[in-house]
Amino acid sequence: MATDVLTPRRVAAARNGDLVVFGVNGFALASWMSRIPDIKQILHLTPGTLSLLLLAVSAGSLVGLPLAGRLAHRYGALTVVRLGLALAMTGELVAAIAVQLGGSPWWVVPGLVFVGLGNGIWDVSQNLEGTRIETALGRAIMPWFHAAFSGGTVVAALIGAVLTALKVPVLLHIGVVVVLSVAAVLWATARFLPAGREDSGHEDGTKPAVRSAWLEPRTLLVGVIVLAAAFAEGTANDWMAVAFVDGHHLSNALGVVAFAVFLVFMTAGRILGTRLLDLYGRVVVLRILFGMAIVGCVLVVFGPVWLAFIGTAVWGVGASLGFPVGMSAAADDPARAPMRLSVVATIGYTAFLAGPPLLGLLGDHFGVLRALVVVGAVSLVAILIVPVTKPHRPVPQP
Secondary structure: OOOOOOOHHHHHHHHHHHHHHHHHHHHHHHHHHOOHHHHHHHOOOOHHHHHHHHHHHHHHHHHHHHHHHHHHHHHOHHHHHHHHHHHHHHHHHHHHHHHHHOOOHHHHHHHHHHHHHHHHHHHHHHHHHHHHHHHHHOOOOHHHHHHHHHHHHHHHHHHHHHHHHOOOOHHHHHHHHHHHHHHHHHHHHOOOOOOOOOOOOOOOOOOOOHHHHHHOHHHHHHHHHHHHHHHHHHHHHHHHHHHHHHOOOOOHHHHHHHHHHHHHHHHHHHHHHHHHHHHHOHHHHHHHHHHHHHHHHHHHHHOOHHHHHHHHHHHHHHOOOHHHHHHHHHOOOOOOHHHHHHHHHHHHHHHHHHHHHHHHHHHHHHOHHHHOHHHHHHHHHHHHHHHHHOOOOOOOOO
8 A cells, every 4th residue: 555655845745736726716716706896787786686696606605615524534635626626617607608698697696606616615625635734744824825815816806907997808807717727726736635544533443523513612612703704804805896886986997906905915914924923822913903804894984085995905904814813723633623624614604605795785775885884893793702712722532
């Protein structure tokens, strides 16, 4: 039986591969999101109708999320990330064709369901691979993976702003994104760590009690932290550009620029934040960042345009570390990490995917810009419970 020795070079290759996978995931998703203002105009959508379309993505994702862990356990992260890629890219292409053809917006729904299904499977699987790489390296690097995701979204948003200004058809844009994404992920996943046995059960052959993690108060509260961070990030991804167009009366291209500013500063927060975490710890850093998310939200909603752009930067930094730090906190005990990560990811992605579409319903009544105030309220709740992210020493089991 051949084994793949985990040399430093082998682990570094896996780390680089997962960085690319995270980056492509962000790039592919944000490429679609960057065209939402155009799609809204092409299909003549109200904020409420657009939110219903986004719920199609959420519905697909909420099916994919609970499946991802089981699939990765049985087939390995490499195969499951590729499965998620295939589903998500097929969905983006189908949705782009439906937009290009015009007509009823409901023809876009099947494609968006596949986008959500594929991204749910892809995202959880790449995070699971990230925890294995962290264990092999012996140090926490999860914020770097999420920085790669954010970096991919920044590149996509900037490209989307240019293509929007040049009036490049949505189908041409997304078609090129699909081809590039497939090629990059196939190359990167070939560098993943070999399939391990750490999640197959205990040494005596018994299976771990997967469901019990849902009964752990700390795990659930860490999930709420991740939920708040995911809501702040997901709301900006879905609605920042639209809010600047509808609320601040800017062009579609400038709306995408505001989205790009948010992404640039969120990425910077993830790149620089690991050192701050080492110096000051999770609790202090997260309290400051969630406070910044609240301030940024207020500036975006109530400030003049120039101050609103500054607010997007502050909001971006504030939303940067909650998700990756929550993942690290869930994985403090390696023996329980898979079960706790599954719980925390499910809670977090529920807000990331379902929250922003529901916010669109508020947009029909109060306007998209004013509806963003909800982000500040959710971040305030997170500030109150960040002490649960303190490094957790595992309790020996009897």
